[in-house]
Amino acid sequence: MTAGTPKPLLPIAGRPFLDILIEEIARQGVRRFLLLAAFEADRIARFAAALPDRLGRRITVEVATEPAPAGTGGALAHARDRLDPVFFLFNGDSWFDQPLASLRAALARTPRALGVLALRRLSGAGRYGTVEMEGASVTAFRPAGGPQPGPCLVNAGVYLFRREMVSRCPAAGALEHDTLPGLAADGLLAGVSSDAYFIDIGVPEDYARAQHEIEARRRKPALFLDRDGVINEDRGYVATRDRFAFMPGAPEAIRDANEAGCYVFVVTNQAGIGHGYYGAADFHRLMDVIQDELLAVGGHIDDVRFCPDHPEAALEPYRRQSDWRKPAPGMILDLLRHWPVDAANSLMIGDRLSDIEAAAAAGIRGVLFQTGRLDDVLRPFLAGRPARLAGSAGGQP
Incomplete structure (x- = not known):
């Protein structure tokens, strides 16, 4: 399914997943979007050009294309000059229904922090790595697959960063492995946790579940x-x-x-x-x-x-x-x-x-x-x- 289609553009109940994700973000007051693209970047650009009219929203959607695949940290470093002084960052293949206001409030409470992570509470880690906290601070990241019995916190792929943190991103490398652990060790990351709905379409069974579950979860008074x-x-x-x-x-x-x-x-x-x-x-x-x-x-x-x-x-x-x-x-x-x-x-x-x-x-x-x-x-x-x-x-x- 992803041989020629970027995962965020896979259809969920007839709509690209990224359509739904950006609509969920935009309704909470975000008006400018920058998509970090590498694989099938031309297809991402066509999607971005049509999105504001399709959603009927007054938003701008731009694309930053990596000259070569650089990983999640390298993609952010490449886009450094196009980022706002404070910016949200989202994984393009997962949705966490945690209000963005909670991240804004957490960053305001922790002026020393360079970023805030949204964390999902789970009864067991399963296929995810875990995150450790002391008070409001993120202190460590543990890889998936280790001994992780009982309740835990996992990174839900939603962040609020100050632009200064991008200086810690490598030209090529993974944000999750090459940047976040160092920020945590230096006491520069905060976290907010919740039981809000979360789904990651990165494996076939969860992608299938998303076809009926996401729209049901979005239905509300x-x-x-x-x-x-x-x-x-x-x-x-x-x-x-x-x-x-x-x-x-x-x-x-x-x-x-x-x-x-x-x-x-x-x-x-x-x-x-x-x-x-x-x-x-x-x-x-x-x-x-x-x-x-x-x-x-x-x-x-x-x-x-x-x-x-x-x-x-x-x-x-x-x-x-x-x-x-x-x-x-x-x-x-x-x-x-x-x-x-x-x-x-x-x-x-x-x-x-x-x-x-x-x-x-x-x-x-x-x-x-x-x-x-x-x-x-x-x-x-x-x-x-x-x-x-x-x-x-x-x-x-």
């Missing part, structure tokens, strides 16, 4: 939010940062929903675009600002739908009836088509009856929010949610 009057104060056609102010409890509510394992979606009428008060680019810029401010407190918005249309819009292209404009349910229905949402256990919060009517038309429960704190309104809904579901790794329970 969603919190749909109106924007103006719910996330931010409704000051009339808000399109710039200087006019934006969060509603009380809004960042906390979004973070709480993320941590409970819910999608968070924004569905907002934006007739100000149709009236010519601001443009779609202004809307997107402000949404990027909102996302960045949420990331700073550990929250994120997974996806956004907006409707610029209005029957009396000043600009002719937007002067129309639209099944996206609330109280019509089009924006919610589009999100339900795009994401594996558990609609029966989802919730819409809006500040107008049109929001509640749109939710009802889409088969979603609605709650009217006009006073108080948004996190207080959300709390009863989250109280009925089970904890984030644990998963399996390499056949281990």
